[in-house]
Amino acid sequence: MKFTLFFISALAFLCLSSSEFLSWENIQDYVTTEPPPKKQPYQSPDCKCVGEPGGKGELGSKGERGPKGELGANGMPGANGMPGANGKTGLKGEPGRDGRHGQNGRLGSRHVVKGARGEKGETGSPGVTPIPQQLNWKQCAQSIGSDKKAGTLLHCFFKKYEDKTSLRVEFGGTIRTMLNTLKKKQSVVCARWYFTFNGEECQPPIDGVVFEGQIGNSHYPHQIGGFCQKTASNKHLKTGTVHIEFRIGHCHHRRPEGIPYLGLDSVSRIIIIEMPPPQE
Template sequence: MADTRILSQTMKSYIACVLLILCFIMYVNAECVGQKGTRGPTGAKGVTGDEALDWYRAPRKNWRQCTWTSSDGRDSGTIASCQIYKESSSTALYAAYSGNTRLHNCHGCCGRWYLTFNNAECSNPQVIDGTVYMANYNSADLYRHRVVQGHCYGLSAGWITVSLVVGACSGYGTYDLNTGWNSASRLIVVEETAPMY
């Protein structure tokens, strides 16, 4: 038993010695860096960066959101408009309508919701629209939330009026349409860089 205690105390002394030696080595190595040298020559001035790309600043984005809460029962024509000043002719506009739509009291009928830019539909790359078709539900009164969205290219710089317009689908007549009900509707317009592809 006494031999075990002696061995245990010897082990503790040995470990303490090793730790002291390691600490001393680390201290000596830390001091072996040397004295601080003289300042080096001044380098050439760097190129000024784009302020919008600074890590501490959020990029500036040109956008606009127009909202309303009223319901509009017209079957054709402009429902709402939102103006934005497009800063460059080389950018695209992203536009979106988000809100409720309804097609009512008809069979084999179709309604169309679409976006115009200064009273003309987008042609580059394509129109921005959505249609609702209904059959076999003559008395249905279903309001559904829908999103009509897309990008339009080739628009000149300057004031652009983006409008949500409702009307007949190609090859169909005019039916009982409704836009917006019991929730907010919105038009969102964002000027974005031209596509890379």
């Protein structure tokens, strides 16, 4: 340390006595190999003496922002974070399409537990009466010859089984009407044959008429028939015995009846069949 101070004093003396001075770099080669101090000593322009280092100056103002540096290398992957809380329930999605049919299951056991008795259902609409396997029918036949101008020619009693059914009736036989040659004023005659049920005609009537406008005596086979469900007084043919008659009488326009005849050399018959009710 003493040697250093001595060397510095001698160096100052040489600086004052010489017109030229050595630079710090030249002195450095002779003094020491240690690096120079961080701060250069202040040297006055008039005096080339080395003074003591000054105090630390004030902090300068902030400089301008430098240019953006290059992108650094990727860092190491961070550790997994803690699991977050469950989110809110989402909206209901649309129904999916129907899946394929599955395989048939195994046949279950025959033991079935009887469930509780269900409530009584509503009354259904009336059903249609089916045609019975064995028809309820009857035929009344008679070999007669009648020249009545009015009244009953044939009759039959029939047992009806149901209220809602209808009766189909049919007459089969030969009939005739002819001019009365004893009455010269007759030019056209008419006779009417019809059915009655318990003394009343059906609604609508079941009948047939024959007109004759020339002299003759021809007998022809005829069939007169139809269905009856109620009479002219709007009475339904109810269950029980029905008295059916085949009659003759005047035509509605009151023409003369002439000379009628039924059943010449043949059998006359009434056929009766109980049938299901008609369509609505």
